[in-house]
Amino acid sequence: MNLRVITLNTRHGEVENGIIDGIKQATEIKKYNPDVVLLQEVDMYTDRVNQIDELQIFRNVTGLQYTTFGSNIDFANGGYGNAILSKYPILKSENYINTKFIKENRGILYIEISINGKKVEIFNTHFPVRENERLLFSKQINRIVENKKGNDVIIGGDFNLGLVPIAKHVYEVKVKDKYEEFEELKKNFKDAYFEEMTYPVENVEGQLDKIMYNGTLKLKEVKRLDDKISDHYPVMANFEFSEI
Numbered sequence: 001m002n003l004r005v006i007t008l009n010t011r012h013g014e015v016e017n018g019i020i021d022g023i024k025q026a027t028e029i030k031k032y033n034p035d036v037v038l039l040q041e042v043d044m045y046t047d048r049v050n051q052i053d054e055l056q057i058f059r060n061v062t063g064l065q066y067t068t069f070g071s072n073i074d075f076a077n078g079g080y081g082n083a084i085l086s087k088y089p090i091l092k093s094e095n096y097i098n099t100k101f102i103k104e105n106r107g108i109l110y111i112e113i114s115i116n117g118k119k120v121e122i123f124n125t126h127f128p129v130r131e132n133e134r135l136l137f138s139k140q141i142n143r144i145v146e147n148k149k150g151n152d153v154i155i156g157g158d159f160n161l162g163l164v165p166i167a168k169h170v171y172e173v174k175v176k177d178k179y180e181e182f183e184e185l186k187k188n189f190k191d192a193y194f195e196e197m198t199y200p201v202e203n204v205e206g207q208l209d210k211i212m213y214n215g216t217l218k219l220k221e222v223k224r225l226d227d228k229i230s231d232h233y234p235v236m237a238n239f240e241f242s243e244i
Contacts (some may be wrong), residue, residue, distance in 0.1 A: 001115060002220070003239045007038040007156040007209055009126070009232040012046075012080070013054050016228075022054050026061035028227040032236055036113075037064060037085040038156045039123035044069060046078030050060050055083045070095030070109035070124075072199065082124045082157070088113040096144060098137065101128045108141060112151070118241060120217075121148055123155040129165050130216065139183035145188050152215030157187060158232065159210045173199070173206030180208075189214050196224035198233045211237040 006029055013022040029037060037058065043049045055069050064085035071079030072095075081095070092112040099105050109124045123141065145153055161182055162173040181201045182191075189212035191243055198209040211222060222237040 001118065002239055003036065003115065003120065003241065004032070004034045004236065005036045005038065005122075005154060005156060005211060005239070006032060006034040006125070006225070006234050006236045007040075007158075007211060008234040009040040009158045009209060009230055010054070011041050011194060011230045011232070012043040013049055013057075020049050022052070022057040023061060025229045026058045028229050029058070029234065030062045032225065034062070034064070034236070035087040036122060036124070036154075037062065039085070040084040040124070040126040040158045042069065042081060042083045042207050043075070044071065044079040046076040046080065050074050051083065053076070055076075057083075058083070058085055066090045066091040066113075068109065070107045072096075072105040072107035074098055077241060082109040082126060084109055084111050084122065084124050086113055088115055088226065091119075095140065096140070101130075101133045103129060106137060108144065110144070119151045121153045122239075123149045123153070123157075124153065125157040127158065127160040127208070129160055129163050129171065131164070134160060135184060136183040138181040141187050142184065152213070152217045153189070154211065154213045154217070154239070155185075156211040156235070156237075158208055160208050161210070162206050163208065170203060173204050173208075175206065185212060190219070192222040192237045194222050194224060194235070196233070198224055198235060199231065199232050208232065209235045211235055213237075217241050
């Protein structure tokens with residue numbers, strides 16, 4: 001059995017220069033025939049996106065009918081957070097919100113799916129922009145995962161590795177051989193390693209977007225998708241596993 005997972009920071013559906021086009025984003029993602037899609041920075045009914053349901057757009061275009069949304073903050077008369085779409089029925093869903101960070105709340109959106117009797121747990125998240133907070137967030141994720149031992153687990157999203165805020169909405173990326181927050185996650189996960197940068201914006205480059213996994217899953221392929229449909233590139237990983 002195979003499981004294809006794609007993660008994308010949607011930037012609330014903005015493709016470029018303030019243009020909101022969730023249909024374009026979802027159409028590009030559909031080309032790769034994913035089984036699970038992890039979305040970050042999703043707006044639901046906010047004034048910024050003219051009160052549209054961005055998750056419904058992805059559902060309609062991709063055909064992935066099983067979905068969940070985790071709102072981490074109330075914003076512009078709507079919600080803002082992470083979303084997951086799945087080819088397979090979602091058996092469980094929960095959004096773990098951390099309200100202790102400086103800039104904004106951060107959420108860890110969790111689902112459990114079953115594929116021909118094989119249960120897989122999936123986490124979708126968007127890490128804080130400050131390094132010390134990212135380490136605390138990694139430790140929180142590990143605590144959650146350690147309480148759910150038994151099934152194969154995938155985690156993906158915008159990890160913000162190396163990101164440093166230097167002014168309001170202005171960042172730089174400090175590339176290092178090792179990131180403490182990422183090493184913390186490696187206590188429970190394997191890195192689906194690839195080399196390309198996923199955030200090349202205004203002379204700032206970084207590999208912010210990642211997918212990790214554990215258990216009996218075997219990584220067949222991982223790559224950055226060369227579809228510039230946000231300020232981030234999507235990342236896709238293909239996994240193989242044995243049926244029960």
